[in-house]
Amino acid sequence: MRQPSDSPPAPALVALLSGGQWPCARAARILALLLCAGLVSACNDMVEQPKLKPYSSAEAFDQNAEARAIPFGTVARDEPERIAALRTPPKVDAALLDRGRAQYEIYCTPCHGLAGRGDGIIVERGFPPPPSYMEPRLRAAPAEHFVDVITNGWGVMYSYAARVEPRDRWAIAAYIRALQLAGAGEMADAGGEAGR
Numbered sequence: 013m014r015q016p017s018d019s020p021p022a023p024a025l026v027a028l029l030s031g032g033q034w035p036c037a038r039a040a041r042i043l044a045l046l047l048c049a050g051l052v053s054a055c056n057d058m059v060e061q062p063k064l065k066p067y068s069s070a071e072a073f074d075q076n077a078e079a080r081a082i083p084f085g086t087v088a089r090d091e092p093e094r095i096a097a098l099r100t101p102p103k104v105d106a107a108l109l110d111r112g113r114a115q116y117e118i119y120c121t122p123c124h125g126l127a128g129r130g131d132g133i134i135v136e137r138g139f140p141p142p143p144s145y146m147e148p149r150l151r152a153a154p155a156e157h158f159v160d161v162i163t164n165g166w167g168v169m170y171s172y173a174a175r176v177e178p179r180d181r182w183a184i185a186a187y188i189r190a191l192q193l194a195g196a197g198e199m200a201d202a203g204g205e206a207g208r
């Protein structure tokens with residue numbers, strides 16, 4: 013069986029160290045190799061250099077905090093597109109409803125429940141119950157109202173603006189409307205079960 017020590021040295025290394033007729037040429041090559049190795053190990057200084065880590069303290073700044081407040085008036089690069097998306101309701105189609113359902117089930121069901129009746133698992137554990145989407149006031153509410161609640165929060169419900177993108181807010185609003193229509197239906201609407 014071959015032992016690891018049997019393996020031949022890499023050909024490039026052999027050429028570098030043994031090539032050349034003059035001993036001084038060989039010595040120069042070895043020196044160059046050592047210099048390269050030294051340069052590579054010096055790269056660790058990037059890790060070691062003095063720096064501020066996120067949320068660390070920094071005496072040079074007020075409140076001894078490394079984290080700086082974003083200057084007043086700062087605008088994120090994609091802000092205009094996000095504002096435009098918030099103001100423009102997308103066309104409601106099957107793809108948008110699918111997206112709305114997925115996002116609703118991720119972000120809203122824990123409190124509002126799968127069918128939107130305000131009976132999510134967190135409510136079962138004692139969280140204040142949200143109103144059912146079947147309430148006449150919420151049935152009559154325009155899609156903009158749902159988008160606004162997701163964006164700015166409502167009463168004790170906090171904003172989901174940081175988690176749900178503007179277009180997805182419209183998708184959720186469309187899906188809530190679908191839940192409302194389904195919730196308002198009679199058994200007869202399902203077909204085949206008329207009169208029950």
Ligand code: HEC
Nearest residue numbers: 119120123140141142143158161162166167168169172184
């Ligand atoms: C952590 C629990 C929780 C989650 C998650 C949650 N909500 Fe709510 N929501 C509430 C509560 C509680 C209220 C009632 C707030 C009040 O009236 O003070 C509420 C109220 C509402 C209302 C009714 C506003 C009105 O006019 O009365 C809407 C619409 C709504 N939420 C939509 C959503 C949507 C959409 C999501 C998902 C993006 C969501 N909520 C996620 C707890 C939650």
